[in-house]
Amino acid sequence: MSQIASYSAQAVLKDGTPVQIRALRASDEADMLAAIERTGPSSLQSRFFVMKRYFSEKERAFFMDVDFSNHVALAALVEEQGRLTIIGGGRYVVTDPGRAEMAFVVVDAWQGRGIGSLLLRHLIDIAQEHGMQELTAEVLSDNAPMRSVFAKSGFKPARSDDPRTVRLTLDLASPRPA
Template identity: 85%
Template sequence: MSQIADYSAQAALKDGTPVEIRALRPSDEADMLAAIERTGPSSLQSRFFVMKRHFSEKERAFFMDVDFSNHVALAAWALEQGRPAIVGGGRYVVTNPGEAEMAFVVVDAWQGRGIGSLLLRHLIDIAREQEIRELTAEVLADNASMRRVFAKSDFRPARSEDPRTVRLTLDLGSARPA
């Protein structure tokens, strides 16, 4: 594991709410599953492209088996009812040398507050350090809010194989630092 496994940064949302953006740890599995339970069906469909409520052992293992080289995952933590809770997460997985695909999910009650944008900025910075040249994301065509988050960071539409989705790409060689 690289030093990214220890990644942690303090940040504030648009409304001033403090959050911690940090590397997802194996000990975070219960908190991650609790965050999924607080995420509505339409938000989960936007993330997984199918109705999803429960995950198989294989899926859970994939989400938690983060090597911080080919699979980088960050969690956004904030206080909920006085205790720290995961309120969003983002990751990228290397698909080819120098290329990685990203995905995000934000707990419904925390959407629209800047968590997706924060996670995206941190993942772009990490990808640059890891010498990733291109980031991509597949977003459902009707997911306007996530498309706006990507557009603000200079992701551009590219050809998608699936008519239900929009493929977005960011060339890290020419993109401005977030």
């Protein structure tokens, strides 16, 4: 396991809310499931491309079994009612040497506040530090907010095999927008 397993950074949203971006931990499973419970059906469909409310044991194991080499996952946490609560997460999974696919989910109440962009910036930095050359993401065609988040970070549309989705790619060797 790499040093990414202890990754932690503090940030502040535009509205002044402090947020912690840190490596997802095995002990986060209950908090992650609680965040999913607070995420609406259309947001979950945007993330998983199907209506999703239940995760099998195998799916839960995949989401939580993060090796921080081929599978890197970060959680965004804020203080709610006196305790740190997961409000979003992002990950990348290596699909080929030097290439990884990304995905994100943000609790509905926190969408539109910069959580996805924050997670994306941290994951891009980690990917670059660990030699990734290209990041990709599949986004539903009608998910304009997430497409915008990726576009602002320099992702470009590419051909998708699924007509419902847009494939977005980021060449990490190219300069990124600030």
